[in-house]
Amino acid sequence: MMEKRKKFILPEAEIPTQWYNVTAEMKNKPQPMINPQTKEPLKAEDLYPLFAEELSRQEMNQTDAWIDIPEEVREKYKIYRPSPLVRATGLEKALGTPAHIYFKNESVSPVGSHKLNSALPQAYYNKIEGITNITTETGAGQWGTALAFAAKAFDLELAVYMVKISYEQKPYRRSLMQTWGAQVIPSPSMSTKAGRKIITEHPNYQGSLGTAISEAIELAMQTPNCKYTLGSVLNHVSLHQTIIGLEAEKQMAMADEYPDVVIGCFGGGSNFSGISFPFLRHNIAGKTNTRFIAAEPASCPKLTRGEFRYDFGDETGYTPLIPMYTLGHKFAPANIHAGGLRYHGAGSIVSQLLKDKLIEAVSIKQLETFEAGILFARTEGIIPAPESTHAIAVAVREALQAKEEGKEKVILFNLSGHGLVDMAAYDQYLAGDLSNHEVSDEDIRKFSAES
Amino acid sequence: MMEKRKKFILPEAEIPTQWYNVTAEMKNKPQPMINPQTKEPLKAEDLYPLFAEELSRQEMNQTDAWIDIPEEVREKYKIYRPSPLVRATGLEKALGTPAHIYFKNESVSPVGSHKLNSALPQAYYNKIEGITNITTETGAGQWGTALAFAAKAFDLELAVYMVKISYEQKPYRRSLMQTWGAQVIPSPSMSTKAGRKIITEHPNYQGSLGTAISEAIELAMQTPNCKYTLGSVLNHVSLHQTIIGLEAEKQMAMADEYPDVVIGCFGGGSNFSGISFPFLRHNIAGKTNTRFIAAEPASCPKLTRGEFRYDFGDETGYTPLIPMYTLGHKFAPANIHAGGLRYHGAGSIVSQLLKDKLIEAVSIKQLETFEAGILFARTEGIIPAPESTHAIAVAVREALQAKEEGKEKVILFNLSGHGLVDMAAYDQYLAGDLSNHEVSDEDIRKFSAES
Structure with a gap:
């Protein structure tokens, strides 16, 4: 039975006016991208032929912690933002946990996700x-x-x-x-x-x-x-996504709480970065001690089983070399339903943060994610995207651990999207037709050697 | 290009605490339902075996204009309510109309509709x-x-x-x-x-x-x-749906406007009633002169081409006899994509209102509805349910008429749901595979005679 939910709605005027650029405040900056021909570090101008110039500059900006959101963009954000922050009291009750679980609901956008x-x-x-x-x-x-x-x-x-x-x-x-x-x-x-x-x-x-x-x-x-244009992995994408965490920070204050743990699912890094970086800045400033957990699929475990090195962003090697946790750019992940998480590498900021132990990563098998997704749907009423169920599964794990320890932990996760266009996946899960697709050590070695 | 939109968000505390029961204020009340065996008017108790008792009483209540919303229901409403009211500036600009077009966005519910x-x-x-x-x-x-x-x-x-x-x-x-x-x-x-x-x-x-x-x-x-339980046609369903119009009334006041025209698509009447009745009460009180337009599919035109008489609510004749505009309970509508509008009759309240000319009805062909739906998607960003495109099509007609007349008319329609689970319909429309399915006079006569 669904419990009374607590929803925290920010006034439209409170939509942030700037994005947060975490690289400006990182002690160890991400290493530069490299031109595979010249082996030289890339400059913003090198990207101009490919990307809009301002996006190229944002990509390389490691000095400005705050970057203005153009008024025209902010106006369009108002179509669906601010998105709600919700206390998942139904899920809490079903788990019998003393933890307080919150989720930021990015599924309310007209396209159904944070993208x-x-x-x-x-x-x-x-x-x-x-x-x-x-x-x-x-x-x-x-x-x-x-x-x-x-x-x-x-x-x-x-x-x-x-x-x-x-x-x-x-x-x-x-x-x-x-x-x-x-x-x-x-x-x-x-x-x-x-x-x-x-x-x-x-x-x-x-x-x-x-x-x-x-x-x-x-x-x-x-x-x-x-x-x-590209929708994940790159720094300017993470920058734009920080609007998620910046809103969530204000909404957690409305709830008079602050997260002990922040969780996002992980493909190339865009939604995890978006919910995490604004809170991470208080860790960097030494004011808080929040944990940040990237939830990746067991079938594509670059953060937990990949290596940190330079690699191409695409399979054929057209992009610059990016410093990243990677399974090798030839890695062929299994055809899991969380298609948005089937990517061989991680963005350079997240990779550096993981290397420096400022964030954590866990991998989750497909069946556990759908189990969590169904529980969430039945207790909170929203059918999550297969990608987002990875974050839910980790939130459930954390909440159950809090129960074991008798701790009133505050958990925040990002509901990156809804699953209304992914019902075939739920169909197969409910019919018992899904499996786990873990990667063998042999495959990890094989793809790494090939890439 | 999508224009700057104006979104009117009601605070959660402003969710109405009562539903509005228009029958209490109608001069000509709807005629009673009749027991087909005894030919006697139905009493609330007669419905107890079928429906919850309180719902049966609401069904028959023609005296209380306001009925309290239980606190537990109001709490659940908070999962998705209040829903936004939006000024469709993008649609206005695309039409070049001086009209102000507003829509109440019921597609934000987790199930995707007002139901x-x-x-x-x-x-x-x-x-x-x-x-x-x-x-x-x-x-x-x-x-x-x-x-x-x-x-x-x-x-x-x-x-x-x-x-x-x-x-x-x-x-x-x-x-x-x-x-x-x-x-x-x-x-x-x-x-x-x-x-x-x-x-x-x-x-x-x-x-x-x-x-x-x-x-x-x-x-x-x-x-x-x-x-x-039943999701449309009946009086208690219309009653619950008035939360749409009651919220919209407050939001129109925030926009400092009042609708000249209110539009809803029409299947059995639930969403049309919901958006209309709260505004209609000011017409009944003689304070306003708003027009109310029910938009039905040309393939199932009970309001525009049916007759007003007693008929069964279901095909096989198990229900009481209901006083309604009907095409006959054996009417078999074409398989249009707006499946929610494929119903042979109209609820008794709406039927009485139409008979008394307190509301209007128009019928729209399928291709015009999808054309309007695509225009709406491209100017306002939300993909409407095939049902809702009927309301949009009538709003477009009204806006173009305002343009012709050079009038600054205020139009309000209900966006009853989104079309994310109906994309196959858009697919077919874009591929040119849809047709209009108008009903012939002969079929109207045939089904009416059979029923």
Whole structure:
């Protein structure tokens, strides 16, 4: 039975006016990205051909802790922000825990996830720099959906390369993008050299994020007034997502509490960074001692079982080299339902923070995540995205530990999105058709050697 | 390009504490329901075997204009209420209209529609009267989904008979109900006499709402501590839905405006009544002169082409006789995507109001509704449910008329739900595969004669 919930609603005027750039306050800065040809550290200008110039500068900015949110972006944020902070009293009761569990509900955005927080500024900066067309890739479709919305909001043409198997298996995500006016192309496609090469060599290839990135980059490079965009991993994406944690900080104050533990699911790092960094700054300042836990799938365990080194961001090696925890850029994760977490590496900020033990990581198997997701749906009423169930599963673990220890711990997690377009996954779970997909040590070694 | 939107957020404390019962203030009351055997007007007690007693009393109450919302229900409303009122500046600009267009966004509920507004009190009253099990039927799945959520919220067991063709074509709605813990049975089924009879006579029958109602009623009658529930048409459902209009009235005051026109899509009447009745009371009191427009599908035009008479609420004739605008209870509407609007009749209150010209009705063809839906998605960012696009289409018509007349009209419509679980419909529309399904005069005559 669902309990009385406590919802903390921030007035619209309290939407933050600046994003928080944690790199400015890190003692050990992330190492620079490196140009694979020259082996030189990358400068912002090196990224201008690919990304909007302001986004390139944000990517490299390690000095300004606060960066103004443009008024036009803040206006668009008002479509769905501030998002609610909710005390999960139903979940607490079901677990019989003395812990206080809070979640930040990013599922309320019209695209159903936090991805819009970065899609809007990325579209905006491209627009004001005179760009007319943007490209991107999408796997499960969350990022592509958000960018389709944002491109329409700022009147840009968008081409999305969608991994072919998702294009066929997730037609609803594709329809969402098309309804908002984006062009969606199954990848590999005949529209790029990279795509044609792969189709010719492997006629039945089902696509991969790596190929889709190559196609999106190639189209951007060969189209006038066109740039490329990315929805995770990069520093400027994490920057935009800090709006989550900055709002949550104000809302926790409304609840007169402060988190002992902050949890986010982890793919490339965007939503984990978003909920964590604003709270992390008080740890860095020596004022608090909060724990930050990244929840990754056991089938794609870069943080818990990968190594820290330079690696490419994409499968084919078109991007700069990024200092990251990685399973190797050739790593092929199992086809779990949390498609947004199927990425071989972690962003450079999160990687440095993990190396310095300023954050923690745990890996969770698929069945535990769905079990937690169903419990959450039945006690709090919201069907979580398969990605978000990873954060819920860790929150449940922490709450049960608090129960064992008899501690009144305060737990905060980010509900990064809802699962309404992922019901096929719940269907399979309820039918007993899902399995765990843990990676063998042998596979970890094999992919690492290949990459 | 999406314009700056104006969102009016009511504080949680402003959630209404009472529902509004328009029948108490109608000069011509709706005629009573009639027992088809005895031909006697129905009394509340006659409904006790079927519905919770308090719901039966609400159904018959024509004297109390205000009915208290139980505190426990109001607490559950806080999970998603108050819902936002939004000024659709993007849509206004795209239409180039001087009209001010507002919409009440009921799509923010965790089940994605307004149906939860009545599902919660229905579950609550059953619970406190000692009922342990409830049953219902669902066509497209919106009502079943809402009741699954509400049953879990108040710890009741729920069995939903889902029209077989929807059960197979809309597996996601089914999974939603199952995820919240409901039992979902495709109808016709072998679990009831009514179902067995139909399966035996027509082995390949794809089901209908009428059959599903029969099965749900039969199961409720034959199970101890079990009652039946319904999500539209009935007076107590409209009563609960008035929370929509009562909130909207406060929010329009925040915007310092008052609607000249109020629009809702129309199936059995629940969301149209909800947005309209609270404003209608000022017309009844002679203080305002607002127009109220019910937007029904051209394929199921009971308000615009049906006749006002006594008819059954279900296809097989198990219910009392209801005074209604009807196409005849045997009417078989085309399989349009707005499944929630495929009902042969209108509730008795709305029917009386239409007869007395206190409200208006228009019918809209399917292609016009999807055109309006896509325009709305691209200008306001929210993908509307196929049902809700009917209201949008009428709002667009009214806004264009205001443009022609150079009038600064204030238009308010109810966005009853989002379309995230209905993307297959948008897919078909974008692919040019949808058609209009208007009903011929001959069919209208034929079904009317049969019923």
